[in-house]
Amino acid sequence: MSKRNFSYLFFARQSAISCQPSDISPDSYRDQASLPVYFLYLLGLVLLVTSCSTTRKLKPGEVLYTGATVKLNPDTPAVKDQKNFQKELEAKVRPAPNKKLLGWRYKLFFYNLVSEPKKQKGFKYWIKYKLGEPPVLMNQVRLQNNVNVMSSYLASKGFLQASGSGDTTIRGKTGKAAYQLYSGPRYTINAITFPGDSSSAISGLIYAARNKTLLKQGDYYDLDIFKAERERIDVQLKEKGYFYFSPNYLLIQADSTIGANQVDIDLKIKKETPGAALQPYFIRNINIYPDYSLRRDSFTRASEPVQYKDFTIYDPNHKYKPRLFEHLIFFQKGDPYNRTDHALSLNRLVNIGTFRFVKAEFTPMDTLTSSNMDVDFMLTSSKKNALSLSVTGTSKSNNFIGSEVKVTHTNKNTFRGAEQLNLSLAGGFEKQFSGQQKDLTSYSLGAEARLLFPRFLIPVAGFKTHNAYVPKTHITVGSQLLNRANYYTLVSGKGEFGYLWKGNEFNEHQLNPLSVSYIRTANTTDSFNRMLEKVPTLKNNFENQFIIGSNYTYTYSNQVKPELRNNFLFMGSVESAGNLINAFLRKDESGKKRLFQTITNQFVRLEADFRDYYKINPGLIWANRLNLGYGIPYGNSSVLPYVRQFFAGGSNDIRAFRSRSLGPGTFYINTDSLDLFADQGGDVKLMLNTELRAKLFSIIQGAVFIDAGNIWLAKNDTSRPGGQFRFGNVLSQTAVGGGVGLRVDASIFVVRFDLAMPFRKPWLPPGERWVIDQVRFSDPEWRKKNLIFNIGIGYPF
The missing domain is CATH 3.10.20.310 (membrane protein fhac)
Structure with missing residues (x-):
């Protein structure tokens, strides 16, 4: 992380101020004559002047519209759900005033900041019309139109006697509107009449399905329900062959003259309905x-x-x-x-x-x-062949900065059956720019071929899909060469055969009955070999090995419906390796089973990822994640293979700790030391993240977050004391960190900057693990050891 760190002190004072800068005097702060005080004074003065400037450029006679108040039944008895109805009425008032942030009309400020640009492009145009917006004036307010709209809304919800009025108040160069609405009683449904079942075939179908109606006796009169009922009948008839029928051919008449604030509903087919709509095709x-x-x-x-x-x-x-x-x-x-x-x-x-x-x-x-x-x-x-290029950049909290380039060729109709063949080549590097391992460079090279068939190649007994999504079979092969500077070269190959299908728009399944990976470690350095001798479990991780087994992943997400206030995503996976192949192998003199003189791993690995996104308001989202993982090595394995272990720390994980440096348990490794391997893996993982995301302006977003969690070992490891998982020690061994972030959302991708610091260090002695009271922003040494700066592409979760 960079040694350039900054700390700021913020505090608030409550005082009454006007739009006269002379009302504020620095003399009142002489007893606190310090840089933060004068900085705050200057900041307050700037905000005061900019807030006054929102009306400074108005022309003579123009008045800035600052908003409206809507009162429902202000001096009459309230109705059921009155607060919700009032919110709906407030949302229908037009126009909307200029947007505000903490009381500051920031968009109007940017609009006034620059003069009128000569061209509809360039920096000045972007400032004035992209960051900014023109003033909303009182002469744009149409009181009676707003009253009519709100009264019509109330009538559509059953308040058939609704009425209202509006007025304006102007003070100086600002003004606002005030509306009063009176709902009157809300009408309910008394009786519903459907077309006779014998008048025509189509009437008979409507009558036969009347038990599925959305109109219920005693329910409130509601135009939205009436529209939904017409659409329900239309869907029913479309399923019976009535191709040309339309909801507009249905008439719903309401008789409100029967008294007692009730209506009778008569549903009928319009007389002018064309003959083509009345017959099935x-x-x-x-x-x-x-x-x-x-x-x-x-x-x-x-x-x-x-x-x-x-x-x-x-x-x-x-x-x-x-x-x-x-x-x-x-x-x-x-x-x-x-x-x-x-x-x-x-x-x-x-x-x-x-x-x-x-x-x-x-x-x-x-x-x-x-x-x-x-x-x-x-x-x-589509074009049969396509070529794509992707470039990604990374900045890790362990001082590595790098990039990867990936080229993919796609053939969308390989064997004339809509088979899709993807061939990709990737190359990347990472270079460490600070720390004891400065100037070390790692690189990777990879290739992959993936063939997708739009059907199940081998039929699955009893499996049928009659939905919008085509089930697919995939065959994937790939290889990678990874060179870790000062450590090793890792060569791996993989092959998978499996199925992908969707049950509906919300859930997705991937089943790979056969998954084979081969991992070979080569060109290990002397320093790395000494590390392996110190940590026997780590040595087992870097043996040449096979992973042969099956895996299944299930994903559920309702993010396809962004109109929902609460979106949820769940990903769960289970993997089993070594059971079938080891049944046919014999143990060697060391007690291990090997295939082609290579160890075959045996384990079960489970992982679950829960994510929730709650929209507090259109510009504020509360995001949460719970990530759980558990791996059980057994039989032919004493530890999970390195490529299947869990890790903690980094830009998408627990951001206050360096990548892969946290845990296991209370075990601690000094990441500035070369004596031990910095990548600490485990068999068990627990992680919690909570993040408040706010849109600041334009494409700029801010975030405040807290991360917590750790990893543990399934079995005791004497070379890493304190690392074994014990349920009773989970809370006491949990790391906690938090920070702030800034995101640039360019639609195609999101560039993320997160600055985090630890709140709790699990490796410290009990009673000393909370370190939030030791924050020293002004201390360079503290900043160097505790502030972690992460740069990432995309959101962390």
């Missing part, structure tokens, strides 16, 4: 144009089609195998049209990743008596 021909474009339209339609089962395929260049569409299109000849098959077919065609444009056209037969229709699927292919 059946699928006749299913035509597929898999390489469609407007330029080749006539040529494609004139080509000789291929008949495959119920599909007529127009593919003159034979770009795709006909069987591809069997699991993508759900319609069959003679079936009634239904919206489910329509949506599933389009979604699968999109999600397969081969077509960049998908369209389905339905054409009824051109006769008065026919109820048949043809469906044409027009599919525009």
Whole structure:
């Protein structure tokens, strides 16, 4: 970490001030004549002047609109859920005043900061119209319009006698609006009438499903529920073949004259509904144009089609195998049209990743008596080959700075069945710029090939998916060379065969029945070999070894619905290695089982990651994470392999501690020393993170966070005393740290800067582990040992 550190002292004073700078005198602070005091005085003066400047540039006669107050039933009895209704009414008032931060209209400040730019681009334009916004004036306020909107909203929620009024108050160059709304009584539903079941076939369907209605006797009158009921009936009819029906053909009439603040509901089909909407349609021909474009339209339609089962395929260049569409299109000849098959077919065609444009056209037969229709699927292919380049930069808390370049070639239709082949090459380096290992450089080289099939190659008994997501099979092979300067060279290879599928839009599964990894350590240095002799468990980690087993990962996330106030993500995985292969191997003279003279690991590893994102308001999010991991080495293994161990510390973990330097347990290693290996792994992990994320302005975000956790060993290790996991010692051996962060959200990626310090050090003697009272920002030595600066790409979780 850089030796340039800064510390600031902040405190607040409560005082009454006006927009006259002369009201504040530094004489009142003479008894505290210090740099922080005068700094605060200067800061307060600047904020005072800038707050006054928001009206300074208004033209004569212009008045700044500062907002509105809305009072619901101010002098009449409150209604049920009145607070929620008042919030909804406040949100409907227009216009919105200029945005504020801690009472400061910062966007208006930036708008006034620069003069009008000559061009609609450049730095001045960015300051004035991107960071800033023009003043919202009182002449933009339309009182009666706002009253009408709010009264209409209340009427839509059952307050059919709602009324209101509005007024304005102007003081100097600022003004505000005030509204009073009176709801009156809220009406409820007395009775619901549906179309007769014998008047027509479509009326009979609506009547038969009346028990699923959203309209309930005794419920409040609510236009949103009425709209939802029309959409429910429309969905029901679309499933029965009524392709041309629309919710607009349903009429819901409410009779409020029956008294007692009640209404009778009469649901009927409009008389002017066209005949096409009143009859079901059946699928006749299913035509597929898999390489469609407007330029080749006539040529494609004139080509000789291929008949495959119920599909007529127009593919003159034979770009795709006909069987591809069997699991993508759900319609069959003679079936009634239904919206489910329509949506599933389009979604699968999109999600397969081969077509960049998908369209389905339905054409009824051109006769008065026919109820048949043809469906044409027009599919525009993506480019078969694509090349992508990604560059990432890293700055770790162990003073390493580096970068990685990755080139990926993608073939999206490898064997004419929408198979996707990804070939990637990656190279990276890390260089340490400070510390005792200054100028050491590590590098890595990697290659990977991944082939995805849009189906299960080996059918899984009893498994069927009838949703929008195509199940896939993947075959992956790859290798990596990792050179750790001053330590070793690690050569690894892997191969996996498995399945990926989604149960719905929220959950995803990945099952790899076969996963093989080979790890070989070469070119170890003398200093590293001496470390291995001191720590026998570490020596076992760096033996040449196989990891042969199976793994399963389950992911659940509702982040696909950003409109939810609370988003949740869960990732859980389980891996088992060595059981099957070791059943066929014999022990050697050392008591170990080996394959090709190489040890075969045997362990079970479980990990769970819970994440929760709660939106306090549109610009403030409270993010939390709980990460648990447990590995059990047994049989042929005494420790987890190094590549499967858990680590603590670093920019995405417990940020107040250097990368991989924390634990296990109360064991401590001096990261500035070369005597021991700094990467401390464990078999058990517990981590808690909480972070408050706030949007400051434009693309700049701030954060305050606290991290806690540690790692432990499943078995006792005499070379790392205090590292064994014991449930009763978890809290006493937990590390705690926290800090502040700044994020630049450029949409494509997020650049993150986090500054953290430890609050609790688990390796210290009991009773001395909390160190938050030892903070010394002014001490360079304290800053060097305790302040950790992290730079990362993306959010930590």
